[in-house]
Amino acid sequence: MTSVLYDAPGPRAKRRNVIFSVVFVVLLVLLLWWVYRTMDDKGQLEWSLWKPFTESAAWTTYLIPGLLDTLKAASLAMVIALPLGAVLGIARMSDHRWVRASAGTVVEFFRAIPVLLLMLFANEFFARSTDVSTEDRPMYAVVTGLVLYNASVLAEVVRAGILALPKGQTEAAQAIGLRKGQTMSTILLPQAVTVMLPAIVTQLVVIVKDTALGGAMLGFTELLNARGTLAANYANVVQSFIVVAIIYIVLNYLITSFASWLEARLRRSKRSTGAVLGPDDVDDLNAAEVGGTHGTGAGGTI
DSSP states (O other): OOOSSOOOOOHHHHHHHHHHHHHHHHHHHHHHHHHHHHHHHTTTTOHHHHGGGGSHHHIIIIIHHHHHHHHHHHHHHHHHHHHHHHHHHHHTTOSSHHHHHHHHHHHHHHHHSOHHHHHHHHHHHHHHHSOOOTTTHHHHHHHHHHHHHHHHHHHHHHHHHHHTSOHHHHHHHHHTTOOHHHHIIIIIHHHHHHHHHHHHHHHHHHHHHHHHHHHHHSOOOSHHHHHHHHHHHHTOHHHHHHHHHHHHHHHHHHHHHHHHHHHHHHHHHHOOOOOOOOHHHHHHHHHHHHHHHHHHHHHHHO
């Protein structure tokens, strides 16, 4: 099939694609074989190194508590960053210059700072200016850094999603007398959610992975930090890295799968019947409406 953006491949292109695919598969198999042989030569495939992951102690003592802390920090950051990012994104489109300037300054400032630096600053702030306990301080610092950075990024996602909608949506709302706040809440935002969803999900996946920065620099007992303690006790560094990587892959796959299902559901709920009315159909509708009005009037007269 040929379209404006895509030309159907011909016989030569199909053969070339098949050759590239075969070469890629062969190289991938060779790479996996090399990794397997290297690990086997170094003794990294011995059952004694993998056995701890078949026992409950490794999971209940290290991995599951670390995973729960990861999910707790990521969930708190998501719950706070999403509405804050929406508010900042909408504020950047305000009619008032001081609102636009203030929101733009906040967004550009925190978006330009690495999230790890924000976590370190937050940790020092909580240590010197608050009564947060030493045990809770890493959690507070990680969540604060994630919220400040990701809210600024999500603000741009929200603004881009709203600006991507046809201008006729806003003009139609103004034509029926809706105020800007009503237009934003009832017309633009509901439609923009579907447009923004892939970018929002990507940012949520980033939030989950960035919790590991707190474990590396602040001693936050998230999944990757708990892996280090497990590897120190069982002397299986490579194996623990592989297991934790699989956990992250499964977790992020579940997030993206749920987002794909939600996006498809939203698109189905907004899908129209697809019926297009022509001039004759409109004339028939107008005639029926006029006839119904006259019939009602006659009935009322009688």
